[in-house]
Amino acid sequence: MLSELPLLSLTIWTPILGGIAVLFVGDDSPAKARRLALVVAVATFVLSLPLWTGFDVTTAAMQFGEFWPWISAFKINYHLGVDGFSMPLVLLTTFITVLVVIAGWEVVQYRVAQYMAAFLIMEGLMIGVFAALDAILFYVFFEAMLIPMFLVIGIWGGPRRVYATIKFFLYTFFGSVFMLIALLYMYFKSGSFEILEFHQLKLGMTEQILIFLSFMLAFAVKVPMFPVHTWLPDAHVEAPTGGSVVLAAITLKIGGYGFVRFALPITPDASASLDWLIIGMSLIAVVYIGLVALIQQDMKKLIAYSSIAHMGFVTLGFFVMFAILRSTNSLSGAALGIQGGMVQMVSHGFISGAMFLCVGVLYDRVHSRQIQDYGGVANTMPVFASFMVLFGFANAGLPGTSGFIGEFMVVLASFKGSFWIAFLAALTLILGAAYTLWLIKRVVFGEVVHKHVAELQDINTREFTILLVLAVAVLGLGLWPQPLTDVLQASVNNLVQHVAVSKL
């Protein structure tokens, strides 16, 4: 019965319409706006659950499909559907949004209704990005999503928010314009905007290279990959806690998703010949960004850089298959890499969200993000300290937490590609532990030296609940990743088979 409902449309439009309703409730009754926002977020999350429970793990085909003609003159359709790649990301979005709404409960006092509405509308648009099977529909969601994030940083952000928003907007917009050209080109070649038809479209090598590069530009900015990453630390630093959480947990994933939905299947030969570029940029992300993270004095900047380093594993996992193919003449290990990248995305959603929430908890009390303003937090906030240490270890990729699985899989797969790729990637064991534990040491441990730290109150029930839910997610996935890998399996194998066949 459930499967007959247009579930994807419901998960997209419930938060968008709900968000508009929250706007109408208005700022004069913030309490009502909060309550309504929570109801909408929870309802969306509940609506998204059947996508998982009703998901058929045996097939790589699109499920929960919906198809309505939209602009028939240009054959643009409202076409939705999810497979193993997108379904987990849709659930991640609905899950994180609930937490973000709760996280903003008492903290946001300025324009509450608009704050909540922005996040709800953004949620719907991001789900749209993951569920769209029509290229124009995808592009509309992809660009529209920028607006609420732009507003969130621009209105509720820190002192340099204007610089950050403009940088964020221009960076991402710059990338996506090229993607639009590529999409239009393929429309003129195939006469359709169906993404799945693009997958089958025959393309020459030059075409593939150009299309690949335009996709790469669009998605590398989102991920973000070195060297187009510098918008992220600025955006994170200026964004309010909720904005940082959504940015790190979900927005970045759109970049990774773009690679598996567009770049790899549409331009397999270009991907194979330019894999060194992506692998090189990913490894730089792991090593270079890891070192840069080490010296950050601002907690949010440090976590932002750590996000970039972790996302390096995503892109590395996706593209290491070509190195494997060259070095072993076999595809064994290719699926391991791609699954590793996907698992890393979901896991990073939990962990980076949790880390930014932890910083938010401290920021709400002390109003500083500087590491030197803390020290000895464990003395006054023991419960919070336990959570932060747990998430810190997850961030450092400790086995038993979700942070381990993706990195482990990608390193195992990389070894098949080349010893040196694995060598550089595995450096994250040292660098990741170094920047995370050094942060923990300076913030959580030690004597209390500042008066404001001595006066800290431990987390309240609301904060405790959010962190507990994330802790359960991080540990649950870490101890038993099979439910997630089963969902991914068919789609990943299908992608590997598809990419292995040349389009030339």
Add this chain to the structure above:
Amino acid sequence: MQNIYLSIVIAPLVGALIAGLFGKKIGRSASHWVTIGGVGISFFLSLLVFQHHVIQGAAAYNDTVYTWMVVDGIKFEVGFLIDNLTVMMMTVVTFVSLMVHIYTIGYMSDDSGYQRFFSYISLFTFSMLMLVMSNNFLQLFFGWEAVGVVSYLLIGFWFKKPTAIYANMKAFLVNRVGDFGFLLGIAGVLMYFNSLDYADVFRAAPLFATKTIEIIPGTEWSLMSVVCILLFIGAMGKSAQIPLHVWLPDSMEGPTPISALIHAATMVTAGIFMVSRMSPLFELSTTALSFVLVIGALTALFMGFLGIIQNDIKRVVAYSTLSQLGYMTVALGVSAYSAAVFHLMTHAFFKALLFLGAGSVIIGMHHEQDMRKMGGLRKYMPITWITSLVGSLALIGFPGFSGFYSKDSIIEAVHASNIAGSGFAYFAVIVGVFVTAFYSFRMYFLVFHGEERFRHNHHHAEDSGIHGHDHAVTPHESPWVVTIPLIMLALPSVVIGGKTIGSILFGDYFSGVIYVEHEHDTIAHIAEHFHGAFSFAMHGFIGLPFWLAMAGVGSAWFIYMKRPELADAFKSKLSPVYNLLERKYGFDEFNQAVFANGSVNLGKCLWKFGDAALIDGVIVNGSAKVIGWVASIVRHVQSGYLYHYAFAMIIGLLGMLTWIVVR
């Protein structure tokens, strides 16, 4: 049996969770009872398993508990392999852990983090059991990292102490360097064996004996050498071998019970256990074995020297642990895996005993750790005194004590080996015997014999202060929760070596578990001369190691008891040597300067010049500036004056006309 195995692992975890999450609610004594109960169950069930496998001779058990995930046709599982090696480790770990749990009641009685401490040590027991009971590389790595984390939490248990939170971060990071190699080793195993299951890998290993790979293009590397050395780098971190040993002395910042449990008896021996477990792989590469041998010999010798100059009672024991781990590693290098594991076991008992004895002294001395302020304690702490003497005799390998059997076997095995590096290793372990005896009895004499130096120090304090009288410093014997574990550990330190050497080294205890190539089989050489434990001990009295040990004890007595001024004389005469030892050969300074400061400076450079100057400065803000500049010029075009526009139109029209006419 699977339920029993599972219960052994789960019981301490449940205890840890209850004490950790609800410790404040259930209170102190409930917390120690629930964790002691958990570990007690584990120990009792381990004995049952021992009975089942070792005494009744049940076959090894190897099965999956649950599938972690299946990806790309590779199964990642959580499962148990229970054979005689596992059983030995389980029994030792749970026994020492139980003793340490009981001891902690006394040692930590006035600490505000009481419940948290019990939670951590139970969690450690769980992690260590997961490590030793694993039947695959994934779970091994899980346990490997998990014990590392608990070690981190425990070294930094007193998280207000700057030295403690520096030491725990250092410990974790140095271990991560080892894990870096370990992970690559595991990746290598997966690449060629396409499985992470021990049984699959070991079965297929001989097929890859001569396989070579190209790590640097154009060079051929033996696959097994690469994989084994990478795996061993992991062991070097965990088992604190040069140059990754630097974290262990600093780990003494943690409370003494965990120094005994984690940094002496169990966790640091994980590397030794792991290499023994992997004997079917290491046997295929003499290069790797030589590497292991040389690293072990360096550690055994040079770490021993450092023990001589320490004044902190715990640090002496720490350096002795490093040196003994070197002995075990040497044994691995000469393929005497069973001797390594045998020494691991006896060492677990006597070193835990020595640490807990040191802890008892520290309580008795009201948290004084400096041996220069002790002396003559035997009168005040008779049980601690006797048990420490037992531990020291076992450590120096006095014939008849447990340590003698295991250490002498290692020395004999090195002697019998002809692998590259064995000559140096023999020299190292022989000199090591003298050094061990010297620093052990230096500590023993300084603490328990001679002048009672604590009185002087106190009088100074009293002269100036308004504090009370002698009662504050008079050493006292520790409560029974402390002394009972000492006695319980002293017993096996005396008897277990002689009782088990026959079956462990020369019997079939490890048949089917540890695999040794025929031409490496040094233990078989010793076996030819083995006629029972008693004659082995008797023979020990005429061996070179015994006389070296006696010389060590004698010189320690002469220098520190008979002629104390000699110690200072040596110190000033040999000041370059003393300085070198004082600076611990400069490892810490080097690491701090090159690795720690190096990465921070590199990070700063990359950030400043890469992110800030190049990407943001030139490209991002640069292009924004260029656009702004172009706009500022082009802006003049749009002046708003009609005659400007009209003029432009006329010029344009003229231009067009000219073009049409001219072409």
